[in-house]
Amino acid sequence: MHRRLIVPGALAASLLLAIPASAAGGTVGAPGIGDPYYPASGNGGYDVSHYDLRLKYQPATDLLEGTATILATTTQALSRFNLDFALDVSEVRVNGKKAAFARSGEQELEITPASPLAKDRPVTVVVRYAGKPSEVKVNGWTSWVRTPDGAVAAQEPESAVWWYPSNDHPLDKATYDISVSVPDGTQAISNGTLQSQSSKLGWTRFNWRSAKPQATYLTTLAIGKFEITTDTTADGVPVVNAYSKDLGANGGAARASIERTAEVAEWLTELFGPYPFDALGGYSPNVTSGFALETQTRPFYSPKQFANGSNVSVVVHEVAHQWYGDSVSVKGWKDIWINEGFARYSQWLWSEKEGEGTAQELADHTYSQHPEGDPFWAVKPGDPGPDDQFHAAVYDRGALALQALRNKVGDETFFELLRGWPAEHAYGNATVGDFVAYAERISDTPLAGLFDTWLYQPTRPEAPAAAEARLLRTPARPGQPEPPASWKKIAATNTIHDHR
Template identity: 75%
Template sequence: MHRRIFAPGALAAASLLLAIPASAASYTPGTPGIGDPYYPNYGNGGYDVSHYDLRLRYQPATDELDGTATILARTTQDLSRFDLDFLLDVSEVRVNGVKAAFAESGEHELEVTPKTPLAKGTAITVVVRYSGVPSTKTAYGFSTWHRTPDGAVAADEPEAAWWWYPSNDHPLDKATYDVSVAVPDGTQAISNGTLQSTSSKLGWTRYTWRQNKPQATYLTTLAVGRLDITTSTSEGGVPVVNAYSKDLGDNDGAARAGVERTGEIVDWLSGYLGPYPFGSAGGYVPNTTTGYALETQTRVYYSPRQFANGSNTSVVVHELAHQWYGDSVSLKGWKDIWINEGFARYAQWLWSEHEGEGTAQELADYVYASHPADDAFWTVAPGDPGPDNQFDIAVYDRGALAVQALRNEIGDDAFFAVLKGWPQEHAYANASVADFQRYAERVSGKPLAALFDTWLFQPVKPASAAAVAEAASVPVQPTSWKKIEATNDVHGH
């Protein structure tokens, strides 16, 4: 009798054990950070995103944002749970069509637990429905959502996505995007890439933008307001879309005089950096009180303050150079910021040569001589500056000195081959300072470890300016210096 009662149960238990894959024990939560030592909680482990589809509705008067994000991804481990970086209020999450449990965690994490664990290599579709008032949200004591008199802007570095869409927020996980935004009639919505369509219904206009090349999350932007939008095509065939708030006041003319040269500058940069890597270019100038600019992919964000003293094409050159160095080729970790900023600054030096306002060598001599050996400038290592110094002026100016040192070491032919070849070698991917050194060594045929160590990593002023022509005294200030110096706070946020 007892055996009849218990034997079926034992058999059922045995059958159940046989039904569970042997690897079941390997299903573990994805990490709440992607592994970047500068920002341990940024990004997430366990999956890789291929596409974001964001369908949004935004009311400028109240700063209310409603959204549905559809995220296409693939698991990179046997996954029991995963995180998204996000701050707004979530009402529902589905994984492959099935409702999933979710909870807030830490400063900016959304923990998602699928109903069924996900095997490594599984294609997943994650749908997140959400709403909120982005300007009321903060993390780590700050916000990157910027209200304007007629709308708002999402643009910041190294984070901005949390305030308006859930994501795997680190440059290592790049993806393509569709961003569709409904706003009240008379208001415009700007994002990255190409405008696919506009439609109006019941007092609302929907703008749908597509970025069909891989894009880092921090390079995704959204601007809503009453904007004047201009369109053109560069001589080289690149479509250009620019936008300006209609209330820029005294800065309006200078902003347009600078940003409307985008097509010309893209074509000029292509001569040095290779074919423009995206399907459109452009920039926008909203009426914000911030002081920085940002290389948001294909649609650069500029603060009106960038044009307070005139058009200053130098800042436009800097941000457009990033489309190759930083956007198409993105950093592997935030310590690799030199590849972004050193080369964008150096592009400004090349523009100075182009404009007849001082050669790159003259600018290098001036920067080198302007900082005595005991200047803290030399204690920042551009090759790994640390999170507190990630946007220090040394990353820009000492970083550009390193580029000039490389040019002098390997000669112009090899240098310009490196400058143009690098964005093609790593197009739409990620790379590190070490990768760049190896590439430069391969192209030039020269060992460069000592040069890179001296100019990028040693916390002292090089004893000799052998790699950058030495001057007996502080050289005459190049004509372009004030314009370049005016962009020193370009990422000063």
């Protein structure tokens, strides 16, 4: 199951009430950004524009040493502010001057600058730190995974607190420069484009850059011994794929799937519009976890995703997220349908393209798998709650909602919506309500009832009338209909949301 940093609502409220409303020369920044699913995630009082991370990692000992330089702008006058971070800190500087710092809870680094910060001013924060991330537990666990030859940081909804200090919530996106020094013969893979690589005294440094806004949980780091392939898309976007050298029997299937990333992205540009970033690819490290994750420009794939052979459908899912989830991100984690419903529906559209079952047929079959009274229908994709944020219903019922929308407004308008939404909210954040309002505006059709039925009602919806739509005809037929040819491949990706 996926892991979460959760502070109960009552406790979060008491923590906020315990913070002084003001202090000399400014107020104290809130220890959370205001997400009710994860009250401890993110922080208040500032907005980050850029992270510059200079790291050194020794795989043999799991020792990570780092200096993070954070460029931000204050959104209020601040006498103190927080970063989300769990490793040991040796020094903090704010605007070049040493700052006091202290721990609060399991993930809060409280920073008190030498003098208060005025509102709407640029601020530079430098944090020096070191630690063994796999040994540092927050709420009993760590997202930093050691591998036989290195380590991987890839997790949702959080992974940053174990390897760099941040404002750890999708609402505060930033650009990144990530420089990592590792022993010669080892590689460091991260997001974006590789700017340079150099070796000195037994260590090799890799410099990666993400030039477009990126959420903290979408930032990834993989250290180990990889086989790396490079290419470019038809539009000239550089592609970097990486595979651990010890993937064993799954290695060939992983490569046969991930190497089709450029092809998948080119097809998705026809549906969603221009690819939103300047880099593309994917990587499969030697980990025991079973999930995949849409880490920006370079998705993470567990080799277990390919245990039964190649599966391009999982690549479709993660590359679709580059538009839906990465470029357009959630405002709060309750809006997860904006990410997962669309990525799952993209798999249905790929099946349709490949002649292995239409989206309509997949909708029919999905619906038939969950009879009246199935707990599946009790989960509300539009606001599933933190315990069900990655429930199968968010993916599959979420995709059913999109098929219902397609049948309601027709293909021409539906695909106009799919292209227009990522353009209208590029590199920003949005809610489910924002999408509903957008769909009503573009289609000139009242849709609130449709979305309420499919995203918010904890019951099995009635099949729409044939005059209105053809969605979900098969449940009226006795027995189980034959699944579309793509069903097994799509079903095999259900562990996408099993974040272990």
